[in-house]
Amino acid sequence: MGYTIAEKILMAHSGQKSIKPGEFIQADVDVALANDITAPLAIAEFKKSGFAQVFNKNKIVLVPDHFAPAKDLKSANQCKILANFAKEQKIKNYFEIGQMGIEHALLPEAGIVLPGDLIVGADSHTCTYGALGAYATGMGSTDLARAYIDGKCWLKVPGSLKFVFKGKLNKWVGGKDLILYTIGQIGVDGALYKVMEFCGPVIRKLGMDDRFSMCNMAIEAGARAGLIEPDAITKKFVAKFKRKPKFYTSDPDAVYEKTFEWDVSGLEPLVACPHLPSNVKPVGSLKDIKVDQVVIGSCTNGRISDLRIAASLLKGRKAAPGIKLIVFPATQKIYLQAVKEGLAEIFVKAGGVFSTPTCGPCLGGHMGILTEGEVAIATTNRNFLGRMGSPKSFVYLSNPAVAAASAITGKITHPGKI
Amino acid sequence: MIIKGKVHKFSDDINTDDIIAAKYLVSTDPQELGKHCMETISPDFSQAVSPGDIIVAGRNFGCGSSREHAPVAIKGCGISAVIARSFAAIFFRNAINIGLPFLESADVEQINDGDIIEIDLSSGIIKNLTQEKNYKTQAFPEFLQKIVESGGLINWVKKSRKL
Numbered sequence: 086m087g088y089t090i091a092e093k094i095l096m097a098h099s100g101q102k103s104i105k106p107g108e109f110i111q112a113d114v115d116v117a118l119a120n121d122i123t124a125p126l127a128i129a130e131f132k133k134s135g136f137a138q139v140f141n142k143n144k145i146v147l148v149p150d151h152f153a154p155a156k157d158l159k160s161a162n163q164c165k166i167l168a169n170f171a172k173e174q175k176i177k178n179y180f181e182i183g184q185m186g187i188e189h190a191l192l193p194e195a196g197i198v199l200p201g202d203l204i205v206g207a208d209s210h211t212c213t214y215g216a217l218g219a220y221a222t223g224m225g226s227t228d229l230a231r232a233y234i235d236g237k238c239w240l241k242v243p244g245s246l247k248f249v250f251k252g253k254l255n256k257w258v259g260g261k262d263l264i265l266y267t268i269g270q271i272g273v274d275g276a277l278y279k280v281m282e283f284c285g286p287v288i289r290k291l292g293m294d295d296r297f298s299m300c301n302m303a304i305e306a307g308a309r310a311g312l313i314e315p316d317a318i319t320k321k322f323v324a325k326f327k328r329k330p331k332f333y334t335s336d337p338d339a340v341y342e343k344t345f346e347w348d349v350s351g352l353e354p355l356v357a358c359p360h361l362p363s364n365v366k367p368v369g370s371l372k373d374i375k376v377d378q379v380v381i382g383s384c385t386n387g388r389i390s391d392l393r394i395a396a397s398l399l400k401g402r403k404a405a406p407g408i409k410l411i412v413f414p415a416t417q418k419i420y421l422q423a424v425k426e427g428l429a430e431i432f433v434k435a436g437g438v439f440s441t442p443t444c445g446p447c448l449g450g451h452m453g454i455l456t457e458g459e460v461a462i463a464t465t466n467r468n469f470l471g472r473m474g475s476p477k478s479f480v481y482l483s484n485p486a487v488a489a490a491s492a493i494t495g496k497i498t499h500p501g502k503i
Numbered sequence: 504m505i506i507k508g509k510v511h512k513f514s515d516d517i518n519t520d521d522i523i524a525a526k527y528l529v530s531t532d533p534q535e536l537g538k539h540c541m542e543t544i545s546p547d548f549s550q551a552v553s554p555g556d557i558i559v560a561g562r563n564f565g566c567g568s569s570r571e572h573a574p575v576a577i578k579g580c581g582i583s584a585v586i587a588r589s590f591a592a593i594f595f596r597n598a599i600n601i602g603l604p605f606l607e608s609a610d611v612e613q614i615n616d617g618d619i620i621e622i623d624l625s626s627g628i629i630k631n632l633t634q635e636k637n638y639k640t641q642a643f644p645e646f647l648q649k650i651v652e653s654g655g656l657i658n659w660v661k662k663s664r665k666l
Contacts (some may be wrong), residue, residue, distance in 0.1 A: 109644065109646040109647075122525075122570065122572075123569065123571065124529045125531055126531050126571055126575075128570070129531065130657055133657070134657045134660075134661065135661075151525075151528075152528075157529065159530065160528035160529050162529075163529060186521060206569075207569055207571075208568075208569050209567065209568045209569040209593055211569075214612070214635065223569040223593050224569060224593060224596060224597075225570075225571035225593060225596060225597035225600055226571040226602075227601055227655065227657065228596065228600060228656065229598070229599035230656075230657060231600075231656050231657060231660050234657075234660055235660060235664070238639065239596075239646070239650075239656075273516055273563060273566060274516070274562055274563035274566065274589065274591070277563065277589060277591070277592065278536075278592050304567075305568060307563060307591055307592065309592055318519065393537050422576075448520075448525040448568075449520075449525050449526060450525050450526070467518075467520070467567060469518045469520045469521065469567060470520070470521065470543055470544065471520060471521075471524060471543040472520050474524075476543045477543075484617055
């Protein structure tokens with residue numbers, strides 16, 4: 086019997102010669118990540134445990150990105166806990182705001198996470214790194230505290246679901262639409278406790294940025310991880326990093342609980358309507374949905390290719406009167422690249438703001454809270470009730486092209502109409 | 504361990520933003536978080552809870568973020584246990600790790616808001632005292648029971664390192 090990529094990575098990290106779904110394992114982690122919301126709890130638990138030193142200072146990553154730059158005094162205190170702990174434990178992978186980025190864009194960009202790794206993060210979107218062919222999964226703060234102690238985590242080996250995408254993508258359709266389509270088909274608990282493995286000719290043609298967008302939202306279907314088998318595109322992306330990756334592939338006789346095969350040739354850009362990521366509709370079917378705010382960025386769609394797509398539509402155009410357009414690149418490096426390429430100028434001339442990297446707007450933290458009755462279209466990952474502010478506000482999720490087109494017209498718009 | 508309390512009933516897909524909104528994540532204090540538990544969908548929830556009460560919900564309870572503040576807020580407002588048709592994976596492990604008692608039950612639809620129920624965690628039996636009915640659930644796998652019996656993950660790690 087063969088194994089999936091996920092099972093092979095888990096075997097390699099638990100020293101087991103065989104593995105089966107449902108089994109509990111203790112696995113060694115390569116990277117243990119936490120942010121300014123989850124790290125303070127993890128650090129408190131670690132300190133309470135009575136251990137003085139973390140298991141390996143080089144495997145711990147601390148990124149203050151959610152409420153940073155500190156939005157208020159309490160957030161400043163939380164960020165300070167991370168800075169102090171990093172100093173105390175000599176953790177080099179602590180990122181102060183000038184080096185900072187949204188964790189799930191920053192870690193792959195910096196080569197901290199690589200193919201074949203087992204990555205645990207006290208952030209649900211840790212699954213993003215599955216795009217590299219790594220096993221990356223979200224956990225809680227206590228799990229992180231445990232990893233700080235002995236470098237291990239407990240896992241119940243998940244079963245795998247296979248998603249095969251065939252056909253040729255239409256213009257303006259990308260990784261975000263593929264994952265929204267998937268969640269629309271299987272629902273927000275359609276992959277509960279499972280690994281989602283994305284494959285097929287359409288995936289092979291996707292660039293890394295689109296692959297990250299897809300794996301990022303595996304959690305929105307309840308999955309423990311979303312994985313893509315590494316190929317030439319993955320290998321090129323990681324070639325420059327010092328640490329050596331391990332490339333795993335799924336065996337031809339690997340066992341999947343279910344295989345979904347979809348021809349996505351006719352797919353239109355999709356929009357997830359309030360208040361669930363599974364409430365997905367083709368953009369063309371949404372008539373006269375006026376928006377107040379357009380948010381382009383986040384760990385889902387704040388990478389350079391996302392900004393290029395948005396800028397290609399906004400170039401020489403203006404956001405409709407009264408529209409609040411917020412563009413936030415996911416890392417400082419992406420920010421600088423966008424400045425160099427003239428994208429930042431396009432966004433500002435279009436009447437938008439071009440913000441520092443932060444998770445702020447996505448989770449209703451800061452930098453773009455919605456008030457009662459307001460409607461946003463966002464390239465983020467969740468549209469739960471009250472997610473971006475008032476429980477009486479509304480969030481629609483889309484790709485960057487749909488968001489940019491909607492900024493121009495002031496209502497949810499197919500980018501082909503611009 | 505026997506837990507008895509009044510039921511607060513919730514629907515499917517109760518997410519972590521419902522349980523504790525992001526604006527309150529500037530604190531890690533259980534009492535402070537507890538005051539705002541379920542505020543988005545049920546503004547008066549924390550006042551309506553008497554210590555020991557039980558949440559009963561549908562599928563996919565706790566979906567969304569990894570914030571451990573969610574089970575902490577539930578405990579912090581006085582809830583003693585959660586029963587759901589199914590739990591989102593991260594919430595599930597967070598609840599185990601911090602020692603918030605919970606059970607998965609296929610019979611949640613039969614339990615009504617306001618019912619008084621009694622849960623025996625070791626046998627997995629739920630007694631509905633209001634309706635005079637019993638429901639049987641699956642007990643936790645052995646490994647998870649050990650974490651719970653140790654009083655949470657960190658204590659389990661400390662214990663297993665001493666062996």
